[in-house]
Amino acid sequence: MHRHTIAHRHCSVFTPSPKASRVVKKIICLSALASALLSIVTLTGCGKTSPSIKIGLNTELTGEMPAVGASSKNAADLFVSQINAAGGVKVGDQTLPLQLSLGDNGAKADQAAAVTQRLISQEGVVAMIGPNASACAIPASVIAESLKCPMISPWSTNPKTTIDAATGKPKTEVFRACFTDVFEAQVLAKFVLNNLHAKTAAILYDVSSEAPNGQANLFKKTFEENGGKIVGFETYTTGDRDFSAQLTKIKAANPQVLFLPAYYNDVPLITQQARRLGITAQFVGSDAWSTPELIKLGGADVEGAYFCNHYSNQIATPEATKFMADYQAKYGQAPDDVAALTYDAFGLLTEALKTAGKLDRQSIRDALSKISQFNGVTGTMKFQPPSGDPIKSAVMLQIKDGKFVWVANAQP
Amino acid sequence: MLSYLAQQSINALQLGSIYALIALGYSMVYGVLTMINFAHGDLFMLGAFACMILATLLPVHLPFVIILLLVMVLVGLLGTAIERFAYRPLRGGPRVSAIITALGCGLLIESLTLVKFPYAQSMPPLFNNTIHPFLGLTISTLQILIIGVAITLMIALDFLIRKTAYGIAMRAISFDARIVPLMGVPVNRVISMTFFIGAGLGGAAGMLYGMAYPVIAPLMGVLVGWKAFVAAVIGGIGSIRGAVLGGFILGAVEVMTVVFLPSTYRDLISYSLLLLILIFKPFGILGSPPNQKV
Amino acid sequence: MSALQNFFARATLWRWPLPILIAAGFAFSGFAPSLLNGYTQFILITLGINVILCASLNLVNGYMGEFSVGHAGFMSLGAYTAAIFTTRWSSGDPNIFFPAVVLGGTVAAIIALPLAILSFKTRGDYLAIITLAFLMIVKSAFENLQYVGGPLGVLGIKPLTTLPWVFFWVVVTIWVIRNLVYSKFGRAIIAIREDEISANAMGVRTREAKIIAFGVSAFFSGIAGALFAHQVQFINPSAFDIVKSTEILVMVYLGGISSLGGSILGAILFTLLSSGLEPFGYWRMVILSSILVGLMLFRPRGLMGQREFPWLLPKGELSHRQKKR
Helix, strand or coil: CCCCCCCCCCCCCCCCCHHHHHHHHHHHHHHHHHHHHHHHHHHHCCCCCCCCEEEEEEECCCCCCHHHHHHHHHHHHHHHHHHHHCCCEEECCEEECEEEEEEECCCCHHHHHHHHHHHHHHCCCCEEECCCCHHHHHHHHHHHHHCCCCEEECCCCCHHHCECCCCCCECCCEEECCCCHHHHHHHHHHHHHHHCCCCEEEEEEECCCHHHHHHHHHHHHHHHHCCCEEEEEEEECCCCCCCHHHHHHHHHHCCCEEEECCCCCCHHHHHHHHHHHCCCCEEEECHHHCCCHHHHHHHHHHCCCEEEECCCCCCCCHHHHHHHHHHHHHHCCCCCHHHHHHHHHHHHHHHHHHHHCCCCHHHHHHHHHCCCCEEECCEEEEECCCCCCEECCEEEEEEECCEEEEEEEECC | CHHHHHHHHHHHHHHHHHHHHHHHHHHHHHHHHCCCCCCHHHHHHHHHHHHHHHHHHCCCCCCHHHHHHHHHHHHHHHHHHHHHHHHHHHCCCCHHHHHHHHHHHHHHHHHHHHHHCCCCEECCCCCCCCEEEECCEEEEHHHHHHHHHHHHHHHHHHHHHHHCHHHHHHHHHHHCCCCHHHHCCCHHHHHHHHHHHHHHHHHHHHHHHHHHCCEECCCHHHHHHHHHHHHHHHHCCCCHHHHHHHHHHHHHHHHHHHHHCCHHHHHHHHHHHHHHHHHHCCCCCCCCCCCCCC | CCHHHHHHHHHCCCCCHHHHHHHHHHHHHHHHHHHCCHHHHHHHHHHHHHHHHHHHHHHHHHHCCCCCCCHHHHHHHHHHHHHHHHHHHCCCCHHHHHHHHHHHHHHHHHHHHHHHHHHHHCCHHHHHHHHHHHHHHHHHHHHHCHHHCHHHCECCCCCCCCHHHHHHHHHHHHHHHHHHHCCHHHHHHHHHHHHHHHHHHCCCCHHHHHHHHHHHHHHHHHHHHHHHHHHHCCECHHHHCHHHHHHHHHHHHHHCCCCHHHHHHHHHHHHHHHHHCHHHCCHHHHHHHHHHHHHHHHCCCCCCCCCCCHHHCCHHHHHHHHHHC
8 A cells, every 4th residue: 555645644633532432432342242242142043932833934125126025025924914813724733823934035146045044944934935036046945955845936937946957857845836937938929929920029138147047048949939030139237227239239130029038127227228229129028027116117118018927916816806905905005926926825835734734844845746726816726746836827918008907818 | 330339439438428427536535535435436326316316306397407516516515524524533544444434434325225215216307308310320318418517527627626726735635645734725625625526526427327227226336336446547546537538448348348249248358458457557547656655 | 450350361371272172163063963053053154254254365455455355256266166176077975075175275376376476566556456357357257157157157066064164164274374474474474564665675575475475365265265155055156246355355354454363353243243133124234334434433453453362373472472561
């Protein structure tokens, strides 16, 4: 470091008196110590509570997609309060209340891993719901698998969450409440070809994030298999704000459809820059678009875009209608698909708890894999062992007048 | 191809102007205190948020220039306050403590903003942005505005540094800080002024960046702050002209890399270039080696 | 002073408990799986890794007086090397763990050599920039290397990091760095911090000292990275970015520069606060950064300053300091 600083002036404007400085030093040391002690207390956990069924919720409360985490938590709270108001869940010959153990993964992979460890090993949850983002769900699932604790991800669509990377076989402990990217790619490709009558498409995706990367590659494969042509396949990295280079290349290829499998915080920037450059292609998105924040941030540029989703609040099944009314009453806003899927994940777990008859992770896991019909908010689903992926249908939505509007159903 | 490159050059100019404005803040503070103000990137972020708050919460619709000036003044005052309470007490001590305190202040600003705005916010458009076709290229009013405002501010700063008493005092302090108080210069006031202007420029850059990419989030200053710091060093830290040069070079490299390669190579190329420049010109392009007395 | 205070003052100078404590530590960590739950073990392993990182950065930033922000790069080199070694180049059984970790550290140390050579001519803030550039280049290189998974990283790493291994490496790190600092090379490193030109003029071999400092520091950062990879079972380039480097920096300056005891303390404090304050959501960072700013304002040199625990000092150094008093 350079020596010639203003380093030899000893008269600083803010020199506290020696006694005051000792006192302040003591205060700082004590507060640091107190925080450390507080941390130790929270880390080791304390106190015993009355018997209940502990379920872990590993979700993105802070970080890049807090709206996703908030939806998940809201749905979880709603479900738990409803069940407990009705007395609890009948497991064997006991009726026990549910208890939620919350963990924040900050939308980061290593934090998700730490939270999974904490929930399973320290909190001793019988099962874990979440994470939602595939980048978090995949590492969490590896840990859940090795610790032999059942895990249901409400929203992660990437196939790797339930497939063991080393063996290629499905994991035993990991399930999900939503369909996978493989199915979604087929739905989207068929929609673009048959409903939109578009033969050429371009894709702009985040190569450094699991979900968009997987979806882009699957869509390309499925679209080309069904007779379409991908004329542009551009990438960006998480955190990029400027896409003009990639969009200019796409504009030159003149696609009819621009597929953007991005999370809700990237979509507004991309669509705005695309329109400004004069791209007139039809925007098509993935299920990651489903957060209402997207309309708030995207405004007029996302108007008219289509995307694939897990449920629509315009499809009036009895379960869905009741859920939407309850959610609206409690939180003052309509639930999005993350909320609906979390609610269904809890529903699946409760079904399994009742069938299993005991609070044992292995029995719960076996009961989950055998669920043959579950009427959830997001439709009917069933599991076919050994796969942890449910068989269920999808919907196509369009953004019209600043709202999500139902367009079509898609069966598996 | 030529028109494509020209189009991207306009993008490079836009990004470069913003980097240059932020880099100026770093260089000014470094020149006067030989201290790297790591909270500067977060002041940039606050500029964007201040603009958003002013544009949405005020009942009156203010014109662009007024909001710009308000943002600059507000962020400038915050910068001065940080200097007064967090950096000045450490002036006599080891340099590293001041740097770490700056880091801590930056983290504090980020976390407080996160508490208030956990979700990303949308920056409302301040005026009607029209696209002008020009010689086969498309330029928007926004781009012209950003480049224009940045250049105006830089020229104003240059005038300030070279022609006003405060500017001369700032430069004097950067030459030899020990003699300057003996000449009757109110060093503390000049340093506060430096921070005010530096932070103000950073806040202006934040506002312009927020207008160009209208989704703002509390952590947007982290990466941009480090990049602008790199730009300041490429140009020669402590040198005002160097900061401007470095900003435009970095903007050009970042935009042009994505033209030819996938965007994942962008950081690789930018930082390798930086390394190369530093190997051949260890003190930056326009910087000079410090006089080290043994 | 009363007899009791006298006793305590002399007790702090006892050195014979040290080997007993280390043995007890090993025994405890061996029995840990049956005593502690998985999460507490997880935190303790993180603690150990942070101590290693802190001590290694302290060598360059504290004792040599530089400002390196690139140590997350060394960590990632060690992590990736060890991960690829255990997942692709070998069977992945526990016997392979020690060579894998050492390999990780060695690769990091080798790549630190060009950085050390660059530091011959460049000092101070410009060297800080060079370390930043190094970090970004390493991160970007891994993002573009499809062989290591590109931006998506390496999945399915076996959980080979156990508490005994971490404790072992912590002891080795502290022991090696302590002996280095109080040796001839350590004196050279401190001389570089104080006044490099004078040191050169006095015949101190500064170039070798720099190579050794960077090499050893990178080696142990790489070790920490390898241990980290086998703890979280999943690594990607963004786990080793500027934020991680900043965290290590904060730990070092919190605990006290050029003080190994300070490194241990800083790492412990930071790890406990970081994980314990998790329930507070966004307020966690507010509390952490406030503590940092407050500490810097009132103890600019960190908690321990530049002092050292007496039981960490070698015998000769201890008696030397006692004589000075």
